[in-house]
Amino acid sequence: MKYDFNKIEKKWQDYWKNNHCYKIDISSDRPKLYVLDMFPYPSGEGIHVGHLKGYTATDIYSRYKRLKGFNVLHPMGWDAFGLPAENYAIKHGIHPKITTQKNISNIKRQMMDAGLSYDWEKEINTTDKDYYKWTQWIFIKLFENGLAYKKMLPINWCPSCKTGLANEEVVDGKCERCGTLTTKKDIEQWVLKITDYAEELLDGLDDIDWPEKIKEMQKNWIGKSEGYEFDFKIKEKAVSVFTTRIDTLCGCTYIVLSPEHHLINELDFENKDEVKDYIEKAKNKSERERISEVKDKTGIELKGLKAINPINGKEVSVFVADYVLYHYGTGAIMAVPAHDERDYDFAKKYNLEIIEVVKDDILINSSQFNGLKSEEAKKKIGDYLNAKKKINYKLRDWLFSRQRYWGEPIPIINCEKCGPVVETNLPLILPEVEKYQPTGTGESPLASIDSWVNVKCPKCGGKARRETNTMPQWAGSCWYYFRYLDNKNNDSFVDKNIQKKWLPVDLYVGGAEHAVLHLLYARFWHKFLFNIGEASNKEPFYKLRNIGLVLAQDGQKMSKSKGNVVSPDEVIKNYGADTLRIYEMFMGPFEQAIQWNDQGLKGVYRFLNKFWSLDIKEESSPEVISYTDKTIAKIEKELEKMKFNTPVAFLMEFVDFVSDKKIGKQEMEKILIVFSIFAPHFCEEIWEMLGNKESITKQKWPEFNLIEEKDFSLMIQVGGKLRDKAIFSGETSKEEIIEEIKNREKVKKWIEGKQIKEVIYVPKKLINIVLCAE
RNA sequence: GCCUCGGUGCUGGAAUUGGUAUACAGGGCGGACUUAAAAUCCGCUGGUCCUAGACCUUGAGGGUUCGAGUCCCUCCCGAGGCACCA
Numbered sequence: 001m002k003y004d005f006n007k008i009e010k011k012w013q014d015y016w017k018n019n020h021c022y023k024i025d026i027s028s029d030r031p032k033l034y035v036l037d038m039f040p041y042p043s044g045e046g047i048h049v050g051h052l053k054g055y056t057a058t059d060i061y062s063r064y065k066r067l068k069g070f071n072v073l074h075p076m077g078w079d080a081f082g083l084p085a086e087n088y089a090i091k092h093g094i095h096p097k098i099t100t101q102k103n104i105s106n107i108k109r110q111m112m113d114a115g116l117s118y119d120w121e122k123e124i125n126t127t128d129k130d131y132y133k134w135t136q137w138i139f140i141k142l143f144e145n146g147l148a149y150k151k152m153l154p155i156n157w158c159p160s161c162k163t164g165l166a167n168e169e170v171v172d173g174k175c176e177r178c179g180t181l182t183t184k185k186d187i188e189q190w191v192l193k194i195t196d197y198a199e200e201l202l203d204g205l206d207d208i209d210w211p212e213k214i215k216e217m218q219k220n221w222i223g224k225s226e227g228y229e230f231d232f233k234i235k236e237k238a239v240s241v242f243t244t245r246i247d248t249l250c251g252c253t254y255i256v257l258s259p260e261h262h263l264i265n266e267l268d269f270e271n272k273d274e275v276k277d278y279i280e281k282a283k284n285k286s287e288r289e290r291i292s293e294v295k296d297k298t299g300i301e302l303k304g305l306k307a308i309n310p311i312n313g314k315e316v317s318v319f320v321a322d323y324v325l326y327h328y329g330t331g332a333i334m335a336v337p338a339h340d341e342r343d344y345d346f347a348k349k350y351n352l353e354i355i356e357v358v359k360d361d362i363l364i365n366s367s368q369f370n371g372l373k374s375e376e377a378k379k380k381i382g383d384y385l386n387a388k389k390k391i392n393y394k395l396r397d398w399l400f401s402r403q404r405y406w407g408e409p410i411p412i413i414n415c416e417k418c419g420p421v422v423e424t425n426l427p428l429i430l431p432e433v434e435k436y437q438p439t440g441t442g443e444s445p446l447a448s449i450d451s452w453v454n455v456k457c458p459k460c461g462g463k464a465r466r467e468t469n470t471m472p473q474w475a476g477s478c479w480y481y482f483r484y485l486d487n488k489n490n491d492s493f494v495d496k497n498i499q500k501k502w503l504p505v506d507l508y509v510g511g512a513e514h515a516v517l518h519l520l521y522a523r524f525w526h527k528f529l530f531n532i533g534e535a536s537n538k539e540p541f542y543k544l545r546n547i548g549l550v551l552a553q554d555g556q557k558m559s560k561s562k563g564n565v566v567s568p569d570e571v572i573k574n575y576g577a578d579t580l581r582i583y584e585m586f587m588g589p590f591e592q593a594i595q596w597n598d599q600g601l602k603g604v605y606r607f608l609n610k611f612w613s614l615d616i617k618e619e620s621s622p623e624v625i626s627y628t629d630k631t632i633a634k635i636e637k638e639l640e641k642m643k644f645n646t647p648v649a650f651l652m653e654f655v656d657f658v659s660d661k662k663i664g665k666q667e668m669e670k671i672l673i674v675f676s677i678f679a680p681h682f683c684e685e686i687w688e689m690l691g692n693k694e695s696i697t698k699q700k701w702p703e704f705n706l707i708e709e710k711d712f713s714l715m716i717q718v719g720g721k722l723r724d725k726a727i728f729s730g731e732t733s734k735e736e737i738i739e740e741i742k743n744r745e746k747v748k749k750w751i752e753g754k755q756i757k758e759v760i761y762v763p764k765k766l767i768n769i770v771l772c773a774e
Numbered sequence: 775g776c777c778u779c780g781g782u783g784c785u786g787g788a789a790u791u792g793g794u795a796u797a798c799a800g801g802g803c804g805g806a807c808u809u810a811a812a813a814u815c816c817g818c819u820g821g822u823c824c825u826a827g828a829c830c831u832u833g834a835g836g837g838u839u840c841g842a843g844u845c846c847c848u849c850c851c852g853a854g855g856c857a858c859c860a
Contacts, residue, residue: 256860593854651798
């Protein structure tokens with residue numbers, strides 16, 4: 001009989017669905033395992049084979065662990081708020097809710113076609129009012145705890161998306177979504193105080209099993225530096241500076257204020273007009289211009305002013321320069337050109353004095369501090385000046401409001417008398433609106449619905465206006481892993497006992513592009529929820545693994561505009577889901593980016609056909625029995641290390657091995673159970689053909705029995721070079737082996753007439769005869 | 775510039791963590807089957823020397839070791855991230 005994947009796959013997908021084969025009982029006593037995929041945005045194009053690579057890996061891992069007796073939660077849902085649906089609505093006049101629904105059912109179909117074993121009763125959708133009710137609820141908690149506040153500030157503005165963006169969403173001065181250069185704009189915005197959590201976010205990294213790369217990226221983004229803060233005097237005024245290198249203070253030859261520094265207006269100096277001019281120009285520079293000027297710094301001296309270096313009373317010049325950032329530290333620095341590259345560039349350009357004060361980690365030119373080691377000097381000088389110890393972070397607060405329609409409404413009412421008041425009636429439902437278009441004025445389209453906007457203050461009953469901004473697309477994904485556990489709960493975002501048992505997520509798989517976005521935001525919310533007693537542990541995701549991109553066959557990133565996207569629909573039609581699943585894994589290590597290759601599918605398909613036509617007899621030979629067990633042991637070892645490409649290779653070798661020997665029913669069944677995690681449809685079918693009534697998904701991972709083999713093959717080296725091989729039986733001693741091999745032709749030839757220095761023996765593997773040098 | 779990964783046949787990759795380098799797959803070449811093609815099956819496929827046999831070979835060079843793709847040092851190349859954060 002031919003391997004008819006079309007028929008087989010349809011048959012078993014229906015079977016699994018009708019028999020609820022992947023339904024999970026959260027309350028079971030079996031050991032829990034929470035295996036989570038980063039949930040997708042339901043785009044109109046559906047998913048491509050790149051998404052499926054990650055989903056297949058977690059599916060295989062989940063199936064493996066289920067067979068191993070774990071109670072595995074492996075859910076899927078939809079991160080459905082966001083710009084694309086809204087843009088589509090603007091273009092076609094179709095409500096985002098409708099397109100989103102349509103896209104979800106398409107992607108869900110694709111996932112089912114691929115044989116993914118999700119429990120769809122746990123499905124969630126961030127745009128569902130019963131879901132975003134709790135997103136809003138968490139926002140209110142943040143607000144009540146002083147972590148959400150409204151502030152007028154110059155924000156990153158995308159002129160094309162017509163909305164403000166968080167720092168994390170600006171890449172290279174451009175909008176992360178559409179690539180348009182961002183500008184600065186002053187708007188009153190909601191901001192989340194993620195900076196309060198800088199230290200906790202940093203500390204927590206030590207307790208989780210994440211790729212070093214992602215940890216490193218988060219550390220850099222948080223950017224902790226420890227140093228000192230102290231004053232320089234300019235006449236009767238004081239300029240506070242922050243430095244991590246207080247030991248180099250004697251090398252300070254000037255100080256620099258950022259253009260926005262408040263002191264500039266308070267000081268009296270000669271060239272006011274010129275300075276004013278410089279500041280104006282600096283403010284109008286785009287992010288791009290600033291970046292391109294790194295090597296060619298600009299600045300201007302405040303003429304007639306001198307600052308006093310507190311350590312030695314030396315008078316130094318005062319500059320304004322835009323290489324000093326207002327928002328970091330104190331917005332002013334002491335410049336030490338000898339020991340700071342930026343100060344050096346500036347000093348060279350403006351011909352300023354450069355004094356070296358540290359050589360080979362020892363202080364010089366520093367009067368009473370000469371001879372001290374750097375670290376020691378920091379402490380001594382800090383104490384001497386009575387300087388404040390200070391820790392600064394690069395991390396800035398999270399800009400949380402968006403001037404767009406398709407997002408969670410921020411549940412706040414602005415009362416003329418009471419100020420911002422929380423909405424008590426949750427969910428605050430996103431209203432229908434005629435025009436989705438962003439207004440560009442800094443208000444969202446919701447602002448045009450008078451009946452929705454104008455409300456009475458819930459506190460005093462006075463005149464009030466609803467907040468019209470919506471939350472960013474990251475909001476819903478900050479806590480979704482809680483909701484899968486208890487997705488129908490109406491009284492709380494998750495039941496306490498359930499989350500206590502199930503969190504953290506044991507394995508989280510997704511792309512690395514979320515390193516400082518979703519993964520940082522989610523950790524922040526989680527830690528907040530922990531601190532207010534709502535989450536039972538400190539970290540959301542214990543083990544994180546990144547899937548490598550699947551590049552298109554032309555080596556480029558898959559994209560709709562390049563027309564090089566490979567759709568799983570096509571592949572499944574031509575080769576079936578099992579071939580696709582195996583190929584996705586066989587391509588290479590799943591954390592690595594690899595090019596798609598249609599030819600590779602053929603190889604897998606050939607393998608399945610070969611497997612399909614294996615001859616099965618009553619009993620296996622001892623040789624086949626032992627080979628089966630060895631294969632299972634090897635595969636298990638690899639799966640525990642999250643390696644999915646090598647198990648496929650082992651299965652291929654296995655099929656080769658038994659194809660001319662024939663395989664007994666018992667061994668066939670064992671290997672089918674193992675193989676079923678990769679090719680579930682294929683294995684169910686053969687499993688049934690062998691007379692089994694119960695689904696293969698309900699079986700146990702096979703036991704194996706590794707018998708130590710009597711004989712072993714020994715590598716024989718002379719002087720570290722392989723010269724011969726021989727078979728010995730297990731009982732042979734080292735001495736016996738040496739005697740034996742000395743007489744072998746191929747060995748004799750190399751040792752004849754030479755003296756043996758020593759013999760290294762690695763039991764049952766290798767023997768190396770080391771000769772004396774001539 | 776800094777940080778984090780990587781560099782193995784024609785291609786994707788494997789190598790028990792210091793012990794047979796190139797498993798498995800693709801491609802190529804040769805053959806069988808076929809009127810023919812596809813599919814399928816069999817054989818060969820790192821380099822040099824005519825062969826046996828030997829020597830060389832994991833980005834380059836050095837080192838440690840009986841033994842190095844794997845460890846150490848220097849350098850080169852590629853990918854990703856950060857980037858005036860004092």
